[in-house]
Amino acid sequence: MQNAQNKKVLPFPEKKLTDGKTVTYHLYVKDTLVNFTGKVKRVIAVNGQIPMPTLTFTEGDTAEIIVHNLVDEETSLHWHGLMLPNKEDGVPMLTQMGIKPHSTYTYKFPIIQHGTHWYHSHSGLQEQIGMYGSMILKKRDDDPTFRNGIDDIPAIPLILSEWTDLNPNNIHRMLHNANDWFAIKKNSTQSYWEAIKEGHFGTKVTNEWKRMLAMDVSDIYYDKFLINGSFEQQLSQFKSGDRVRFRISNGGASSYFWINYAGGKIEVVANDGNDVEPVMVDRLIIGVSETYDIVVTIPEKNTSYELLVTPEDRTKSVSIYVGEGIKQLHAPLPKLKYFEGMKMMNDMMKMNGDMKDMGMAMSLQKMDMNAVMYPEITGEKGKDPQKMEMNKYAKMNHSSHGAGNTDIVTLNYNMLKSPYDTSLPKKDSIKNITLTLTGNMNRYVWSLDNKVLSEVDKIQIKKGEILRIKLINNSMMRHPMHLHGFDFRVLNENGAQAPLKNVLDIMPMETDIIEFAANTEGDWFFHCHILYHMMAGMNRVFAVGDYKNPELSDKEKAYKMLQNESNEWHLMAENDFATNGNDGQSMLQNARWSIGTEWRLGYNNMHGYETETHIGRYIGKMQWLMPFIGFDWRYRDSHGSGELEKNLFGQKNKKDQRATLSVGVLYTLPMLIDFQAEVFTDGIVRLQLRREDIPLTRRFRGAFYVNTDKEYMLGLKYIVTRNASLSTHYDSDMGFGAGITLVY
């Protein structure tokens, strides 16, 4: 990490921010109905619109934003990327209490920076249903950092987002229950049949041997993607030769977006509200909650050029046409090669669920999973830094799988360079922290150092201390980590000119280092900005100094509430209404605990009735092990014959009438088979192997169990809708049955 250049790097010029004015906005937060897909759905709109109105200020102004909460739930607004007093930061239970229903709340703070930012609700899942908007902080005309040709050309704010007809609470619940409906909708199930067809049977087996579920680049299926709340827009006010600046914010709850332009190169001029030295690229990806300022030109007359915005999973896209006349399209991004990605993931993951630690060899977005999964990119060798890294990686692993070469220049964090010296003052006291990004897909638990927020205290920082954080992504997904209240330096090859950011997208296996001076007192949130990861507990609080927040009468109690919010209980239930009986289960789970009941209810006393209840706690990062205590109850009238049944160990099993307690463990074996060992208070021991939801085809799932009570079951189901499947099974107790399985 040394400065590659010898030329003198300029310090940030002094700013004069006197005689600014107070700029006031009134925001009316109100329940509204929309129809994006043919179905009428509830959203929360502000001043009658989605996204929320663009707020514009000039550096040196004082912002006064009056929020009128007209909905029946609490709300809040967070000013993303802004440096402000802690009590104005808008995080309920951390910097203020939620704004009560039908009340008014005023945020007031000085604007001491410029750049493209955005704002959103920080309450529950409100951000997913409309509460996001652009926030543009303009430079003063006399700003010494003013750039001609960049800061004086027309600038259009674009806020990118996604739309789902599902209630986000339902999405959250489905993610925690490993419901694969989204994969079916996206055609990314990665089933055995699809693996065989693509010659990747071995890849699939290895993947399941390593206990991985099919992995996608994103978790959720969305019905629509939006730019400024619409599907398509034409900017016909621009003519050939014009340069247009787009101030792009990713206001999506969980989607990364690719930006491509049909009219040539894209000039990147700022990131997360901070100027960078202009860099020409062919494409860039915008992480969740990042902002980028780009400049494009219109090459020809009577032509409008597509600015193509494609979510990382490439299920759909949304466009803006720049200019007037015949539409010049950009080629749509081809579909992902999921099994190539799976093969890559197999190589990256160790048998214990850890990602291979590559140290600093993998950092700054140089190793992009997408690059492996792109079928379209082939060309001159070694032009794209990402691809070069990929090749390096492939060599290290003595394998190569389609990491082709390319001429296409993709932006990465090494290409971001501040125009000024961003180095921090030399200090004796630098606090070094390492945080490992952890989590598992199977239970959708996301954490730092394998702890969710409810398991940790705030991280205490002295005011003025320099905090240097090493982030290691040991999870299978990329995470856009966002820091409130500060810009941090991302240490890259630009030395003193390391870029300033407030979101760091970090890919699996990467290690990155960020640093900042903790000069503002208060409790500052640091979290993954994928909304559902944040709600699952992937966050921390940096407590800088000993801040007395006038908005919080009891900080400890408020923090407890925040901790509880990121460790919610989720309910799932399913029942198979079959010809030979009812089979079902329901589970209530949080990050660590599970309370589950299963039942098998025959239609007569001969078939009998049986329930098993387990209360257990998941152990370890991958949560493959769950010790539990249980309660079993069964009743069957088999005219006495059941009393004679023996299990594999020769133990007599009172099968007809039994009510016992038990202790046991559940352990996920390779191939995702659940091994369960249980000892009952009547001395009976039972071992069982079970797997449900074996992905045979896109919609067919297989299931089986077998145990030492000589019971077994084979099942097959066909998933019809999000909530319903057709199912059939053969069960040693109840025989053959067919029916409908309903899932909640």
Ligand SMILES: [Cu+2]
């Ligand atoms: Cu995340």
